[in-house]
Amino acid sequence: MVPPHGTVADAHAALHEVFRGAVVVKLGGRTQGDPALPAALAAVSAATGGRLVVVHGGGDAVSEIQRARGITPEFIGGRRVTTDADVDVIRMALSGLANKQLVSALLAAGVAALGLSGEDGVLLEAAPTADVRMGRVGEPARVNVALLALLVGAGYCPVISPVSASTAARGVALNVNGDDAAAAVAAAVGAAELFFMADVPGVLVDGAPVASLDPAGAAALVRAGTAGGGMAAKLDAAQAALARGVGRVRIGDLAALADPARGTAIVTGAAAPATA
Numbered sequence: 001m002v003p004p005h006g007t008v009a010d011a012h013a014a015l016h017e018v019f020r021g022a023v024v025v026k027l028g029g030r031t032q033g034d035p036a037l038p039a040a041l042a043a044v045s046a047a048t049g050g051r052l053v054v055v056h057g058g059g060d061a062v063s064e065i066q067r068a069r070g071i072t073p074e075f076i077g078g079r080r081v082t083t084d085a086d087v088d089v090i091r092m093a094l095s096g097l098a099n100k101q102l103v104s105a106l107l108a109a110g111v112a113a114l115g116l117s118g119e120d121g122v123l124l125e126a127a128p129t130a131d132v133r134m135g136r137v138g139e140p141a142r143v144n145v146a147l148l149a150l151l152v153g154a155g156y157c158p159v160i161s162p163v164s165a166s167t168a169a170r171g172v173a174l175n176v177n178g179d180d181a182a183a184a185v186a187a188a189v190g191a192a193e194l195f196f197m198a199d200v201p202g203v204l205v206d207g208a209p210v211a212s213l214d215p216a217g218a219a220a221l222v223r224a225g226t227a228g229g230g231m232a233a234k235l236d237a238a239q240a241a242l243a244r245g246v247g248r249v250r251i252g253d254l255a256a257l258a259d260p261a262r263g264t265a266i267v268t269g270a271a272a273p274a275t276a
């Protein structure tokens, strides 16, 4: 990325240009099989001039394989307790099947998708989680932005499985929650928007999606238990992304991906729109 006689400032400016207006979309496991998804992502890719990065989950598929092996899935704070043996199940389900199914569906929709996990090219590094009960789980520590810039700059849409390389030891993989990985990627590239696509139309309060929240409002919903489980994890990740400079975070379903008036927008400051 750095030209032979370029300065660090030149290199930063080049990265900024590659990701200008970029959108990072996190696909939850339950959204990935929707037949309308590839065309919707193709539209985002076109609208952003190809500056689309996809991060996916696939937690339900992992749980299914665990159960077939006689293991009961266990979660703490929305993150899966992961044994050494589980790591290979997660590699198989996420970096393998889920990743390749998405890549192939996107290619069929005309998006130049290129699949990789956080392990590939050390795209994502994660620090082992301090809570020892979690086992082989990590928290994003570093994103290889130069590698992403190489791919996006060459016209590819990276499709990322969140399994990451450990900062503690080379060649060790850690299970990273897809929401956490997406927030880290969005922050690292300075994305204009991070969109969490889930199986719900937004953050629900009394059964209806809230149009917009500021970080304090999001934290309050988690504290009150109104947003729990996977949604609490998303709101945590959303706050982390905003604090690190992502322009806007939205949570919603497939319809909300195409329509900014739908879903829940999480934005900083008093400028938060009453109806997003």
Ligand SMILES: Nc1ncnc2c1ncn2[C@@H]1O[C@H](COP(=O)(O)OP(=O)(O)O)[C@@H](O)[C@H]1O
Pocket (backbone or CB within 6 Å): 027, 028, 029, 030, 057, 059, 179, 197, 198, 199, 200, 202, 203, 204, 205, 226, 227, 228, 229, 230, 231, 232
């Ligand atoms: N207030 C809330 N609004 C919406 N969903 C909520 C809320 N509280 C808990 N949830 C749960 O969070 C889920 C979405 O998170 P999750 O299952 O982790 O999605 P994904 O697989 O897309 O990451 C919803 O299906 C719902 O069961």
Ligand SMILES: CC(=O)N[C@@H](CCC(=O)OP(=O)(O)O)C(=O)O
Pocket (backbone or CB within 6 Å): 027, 028, 029, 030, 056, 057, 058, 059, 060, 062, 078, 079, 080, 090, 094, 137, 138, 162, 175, 176, 177, 178, 179, 230
């Ligand atoms: C540490 C951790 O929780 N990892 C997640 C990774 C997959 C994921 O995030 O899947 P969804 O987006 O479908 O929930 C897991 O093992 O389920």
